[in-house]
Amino acid sequence: MNTNQNPESTDVRTPSNFLHDIIAGDVQTKKYGDAVIQTRFPPEPNGYLHIGHAKAICLDFGLADEFGGKTNLRFDDTNPEKEEQEYVDSIMADVRWLGFEWDRLCYASDYFGQLYEWAIQLIKAGKAYVDDLTADQIRHYRGTLTEPGKDSPFRNRTVEENLDLFQRMKAGEFPDGSRVLRAKIDMASPNLNMRDPVMYRILHATHHRTGDEWCIYPMYDYAHGQSDSIENVTHSMCTLEFADHQPIYRWYIEQLGIFPSQQIEFDRLNLTYTLLSKRKLLQLVQEKRVSGWDDPRMPTLSGFRRRGFTPEAIRAFVGSVGASRTNGIVDFEMLEHFQRDDLNRRARRAMAVLRPLKVIIDNYPEGQEEMVEVANNPEDPAAGGRQVPFAREIYIEQDDFREVPPPKYYRLSPGKEVRLRNAYFITAQSVVKDDDGNVIEVHCTYDPASRGGNSPDGRKVKSTIHWVSVKHALTAEIRLYDKLFTKPDPNDHPEGGSFLDNLNSNSLEKIADARLEPSLGGARVEERYQFERVGYFCLDPDAKPGKLVFNRTLALKDSWAKIERKAGA
RNA sequence: UGGGCGAUCGUUCAAUGGUAGGACAGUGCCCUUUGGAGGCACUUAUCCAGGUUCGAAUCCUGGUCGCCCAGCCA
Numbered sequence: 001m002n003t004n005q006n007p008e009s010t011d012v013r014t015p016s017n018f019l020h021d022i023i024a025g026d027v028q029t030k031k032y033g034d035a036v037i038q039t040r041f042p043p044e045p046n047g048y049l050h051i052g053h054a055k056a057i058c059l060d061f062g063l064a065d066e067f068g069g070k071t072n073l074r075f076d077d078t079n080p081e082k083e084e085q086e087y088v089d090s091i092m093a094d095v096r097w098l099g100f101e102w103d104r105l106c107y108a109s110d111y112f113g114q115l116y117e118w119a120i121q122l123i124k125a126g127k128a129y130v131d132d133l134t135a136d137q138i139r140h141y142r143g144t145l146t147e148p149g150k151d152s153p154f155r156n157r158t159v160e161e162n163l164d165l166f167q168r169m170k171a172g173e174f175p176d177g178s179r180v181l182r183a184k185i186d187m188a189s190p191n192l193n194m195r196d197p198v199m200y201r202i203l204h205a206t207h208h209r210t211g212d213e214w215c216i217y218p219m220y221d222y223a224h225g226q227s228d229s230i231e232n233v234t235h236s237m238c239t240l241e242f243a244d245h246q247p248i249y250r251w252y253i254e255q256l257g258i259f260p261s262q263q264i265e266f267d268r269l270n271l272t273y274t275l276l277s278k279r280k281l282l283q284l285v286q287e288k289r290v291s292g293w294d295d296p297r298m299p300t301l302s303g304f305r306r307r308g309f310t311p312e313a314i315r316a317f318v319g320s321v322g323a324s325r326t327n328g329i330v331d332f333e334m335l336e337h338f339q340r341d342d343l344n345r346r347a348r349r350a351m352a353v354l355r356p357l358k359v360i361i362d363n364y365p366e367g368q369e370e371m372v373e374v375a376n377n378p379e380d381p382a383a384g385g386r387q388v389p390f391a392r393e394i395y396i397e398q399d400d401f402r403e404v405p406p407p408k409y410y411r412l413s414p415g416k417e418v419r420l421r422n423a424y425f426i427t428a429q430s431v432v433k434d435d436d437g438n439v440i441e442v443h444c445t446y447d448p449a450s451r452g453g454n455s456p457d458g459r460k461v462k463s464t465i466h467w468v469s470v471k472h473a474l475t476a477e478i479r480l481y482d483k484l485f486t487k488p489d490p491n492d493h494p495e496g497g498s499f500l501d502n503l504n505s506n507s508l509e510k511i512a513d514a515r516l517e518p519s520l521g522g523a524r525v526e527e528r529y530q531f532e533r534v535g536y537f538c539l540d541p542d543a544k545p546g547k548l549v550f551n552r553t554l555a556l557k558d559s560w561a562k563i564e565r566k567a568g569a
Numbered sequence: 570u571g572g573g574c575g576a577u578c579g580u581u582c583a584a585u586g587g588u589a590g591g592a593c594a595g596u597g598c599c600c601u602u603u604g605g606a607g608g609c610a611c612u613u614a615u616c617c618a619g620g621u622u623c624g625a626a627u628c629c630u631g632g633u634c635g636c637c638c639a640g641c642c643a
Contacts, residue, residue, distance in 0.1 A: 017582080017583090021585085042643095043643095044642085044643050046642090046643080076643065078642090078643080079642060079643070081642090082642075082643085134641095135640080135641050138640095138641075139639070139640085142639060143571095143639075144571085144639055145570085145571055145572075145638075145639060146570060146571045146572095147571080148571090149639090176641085177641065179641095180641055189572090190571050190572040190573090191571095191572060191573075191638080192571095192572085192638060192639050193638075195639085198640085198641055200641085201640095201641035202641080203641085217641095219640090219641075219642085219643090220642070220643045221643095224643085240574070240575090240636080240637070241636090241637055241638080242637095242643090243573060243574060243637075243638090244572080244573055244574090244637070244638050245638090246573090247573095265574085267575095267636095272580090278643090320581080320582075320591095320592060320593085321581060321582075321592095322581075322582045322583085323582090324575090324581090324582070325574065325575060326574095326575060326576070326581095326582095326635095326636090327574090327575075327635080327636055327637090328580075328581065329580080329581090330580070330581060330593090331579090331580050331581080331593065331594065333580090333593060333594060334580075334581070334592080334593050334594085336593095337592085337593060337594090338593095340605090340606095341606095344605075344606060345606095349603080378602090378603080378605095378606080379606070408604095410604070411604090419602060420602095421602065421603070422602070452602090453602045454602075461602090462604090463604075464601095464602050464603060464604095465603090466603075530603085530605085532603050532605080533603045533604080533605070534603090534605095535605095556603075556604095556605050556606095557604090557605065557606090558604075558605090559604050559605090560604045561604090562604090563604080
């Protein structure tokens with residue numbers, strides 16, 4: 001099946017990939033009988049979701065949906081020291097924003113009681129023991145990648161003693177770090193995860209949901225597979241770095257004899273010029289290198305949302321990137337492509353002049369004004385049109401006038417005629433300069449017969465430029481964003497340095513007084529616009545009545561910039 | 570160097586023993602009331618060496634290279 005074959009197909013279903021094939025195979029062989037396909041998206045609430053999570057979300061929800069299955073949102077909240085309700089809330093909002101709704105909302109912490117009982121069961125079966133070694137000692141006893149580990153001296157405690165000690169751990173008799181519960185597996189296993197993994201540690205910490213009810217907390221490995229099993233998860237998809245955990249995932253399920261969820265690993269999403277490590281993103285927030293988790297330069301879903309990215313585009317991007325088991329790095333341009341593609345089809349057009357240059361049309365009657373009819377979206381006739389005021393004095397983009405035009409420059413220059421979008425042909429006649437020699441005003445003449453943008457004599461112009469009437473213009477702050485990092489791999493830094501060395505000092509540029517057509521006064525937060533010939537923009541939440549603030553989501557592709565670059569090179 | 574996983578255009582994903590294809594990026598042309606969008610064309614890849622087979626990206630053997638693992642994080 002090739003979903004790209006159908007041009008009118010705008011669906012963003014998960015394309016065929018190895019995960020799809022595995023599930024399809026399991027459905028066919030009835031591996032799980034008549035049970036529905038069940039998946040789960042299992043974030044730890046210790047940070048905001050980023051574009052990498054979007055891939056997991058699309059896979060978890062998309063694949064289940066494709067097979068008529070269900071997906072739970074489960075918070076893997078087994079470490080109270082890092083987790084907060086704020087993150088739980090933001091994660092739920094972001095999953096919904098992306099366009100997915102979970103079947104059940106679950107928490108690993110809902111299973112603390114069950115997990116504890118299963119631990120008792122394993123102790124009674126002689127499969128788990130309380131270890132008094134310190135963390136340091138445990139590390140030494142674990143051995144290394146090339147040498148086997150050694151048994152802990154506490155490994156052969158009696159079931160009774162283990163039971164007693166573990167119950168007292170739970171009862172809060174011991175301080176943090178004094179003891180752990182470990183699975184008794186194989187200290188010589190070539191897989192370090194199987195060298196008697198820790199199941200429970202003592203943490204006298206307040207949990208964001210269970211409060212102080214517990215002072216022992218299960219480790220990820222002890223909690224994850226059983227949580228999947230409790231929820232009858234058939235396909236538990238996670239990223240590649242957990243492949244080494246699969247044996248332990250299976251071991252607990254087998255020892256307990258519970259529902260056999262299966263883990264399948266896929267590759268993590270990496271993007272050029274982008275950091276997708278929660279730890280480092282947290283650092284950017286805490287050190288105030290960015291304004292917050294939702295800074296429009298952040299790769300978080302909330303950052304992309306504020307920047308003006310759409311869930312549709314992110315889903316399409318993730319679908320196109322697919323899933324495999326290779327680890328690579330996707331060009332950021334790929335994401336930009338899907339975003340432009342989506343916005344081009346849907347964004348309302350408007351005219352806005354970022355860096356204004358005043359144009360005076362000398363032969364246009366002083367005091368006269370008129371409304372010109374403009375299409376809201378040439379890609380979508382159903383979007384209708386609007387009236388934009390035109391007058392004798394207008395602003396154009398500084399870039400759209402050159403006193404001495406370089407080769408191939410089609411825009412306005414002395415003696416040259418161009419079209420004002422949807423209005424008239426104008427010809428530049430003279431300029432006014434300030435004391436420093438900068439052009440501050442261009443005087444033009446217009447052809448009254450070219451109203452609407454066409455001359456009855458069939459005369460052609462090479463260029464069409466946008467404009468805003470001086471008298472009617474709205475002033476706005478515009479925020480232009482560039483990449484947060486200067487290198488394709490932000491972690492590529494010299495010895496002793498850090499990713500912070502690669503921070504782009506010019507990633508945010510604010511323009512205080514851009515001029516906008518009046519209709520933009522009614523913009524709402526998260527409404528997306530194309531400022532014609534400039535880029536895609538959306539109103540920022542910082543906007544207040546009387547103060548417009550727009551974020552540039554993305555610039556339009558600029559082939560003139562390419563010509564200039566080549567000429568300069 | 571123990572174990573696990575992987576290797577296909579610059580990037581990413583396909584091809585499930587039978588014509589190596591799509592998307593992004595790039596290049597050129599056409600079109601255009603956005604130098605946007607669109608259209609057409611082009612360039613570029615099966616890690617290496619053997620083997621099995623009528624036929625190998627795919628199967629086998631041996632290399633090479635890359636990623637992951639030594640938290641009481643997830």
